[in-house]
Amino acid sequence: MIPDILIPLVAISLAELGDKTQLSILLLSSKTKKHLHLLLGVVLAFLIVDGVAILLGSWIMNIVPVNWLKISSGIIFIIFGVLILTENEARGESKFRSKNSFLSGFIMIFVSEWGDKTQITSGLFAAQYNSWMVLAGVMTGLTLLSTIAIYLGKFISNKVDKKVITRIAGIAFILIGILMSMSAFFV
Numbered sequence: 001m002i003p004d005i006l007i008p009l010v011a012i013s014l015a016e017l018g019d020k021t022q023l024s025i026l027l028l029s030s031k032t033k034k035h036l037h038l039l040l041g042v043v044l045a046f047l048i049v050d051g052v053a054i055l056l057g058s059w060i061m062n063i064v065p066v067n068w069l070k071i072s073s074g075i076i077f078i079i080f081g082v083l084i085l086t087e088n089e090a091r092g093e094s095k096f097r098s099k100n101s102f103l104s105g106f107i108m109i110f111v112s113e114w115g116d117k118t119q120i121t122s123g124l125f126a127a128q129y130n131s132w133m134v135l136a137g138v139m140t141g142l143t144l145l146s147t148i149a150i151y152l153g154k155f156i157s158n159k160v161d162k163k164v165i166t167r168i169a170g171i172a173f174i175l176i177g178i179l180m181s182m183s184a185f186f187v
Helices: 002-016 020-029 035-062 066-085 101-112 117-128 131-159 162-186
Strands: none
Touching (some): 020 131, 020 162, 035 117, 066 101, 117 131, 131 162
């Protein structure tokens, strides 16, 4: 029972460390003051995406082609990047600045994680170990990493000029989106 939790927890945590997902969460957290709402949206999205993978085991990739998932995720990242860069100068805040941090975190993770290595790995672990224990391990790892990313984003936003963060975040989202979309053609 312990390996059913610990192996997925460690594997998923290592796989997600420094991943586009954590960078996205860090950037989103630098654009909001509602960090708990952001975390709840992110965790719910992970629960749904990885929960589906765990329920379906290794069959998840038969539902939607990986290339389509990568392209659609890339497009969402590009849209978020453009929205971040189209800052409302009069109020000094981005149109993307989360009026609803929960929703922005949920959408970003929900769309970008389908077909991701985390989701695939979660499904594969569920085919080998107890599904409920795998879910507990996966969600613990993802929640811990997301919390760290949110607090890093909060710390950075207090130390760096908001306009610089906005530009970096917008450009980073666009670049991640382009790379994700391009990766669909190299699978």
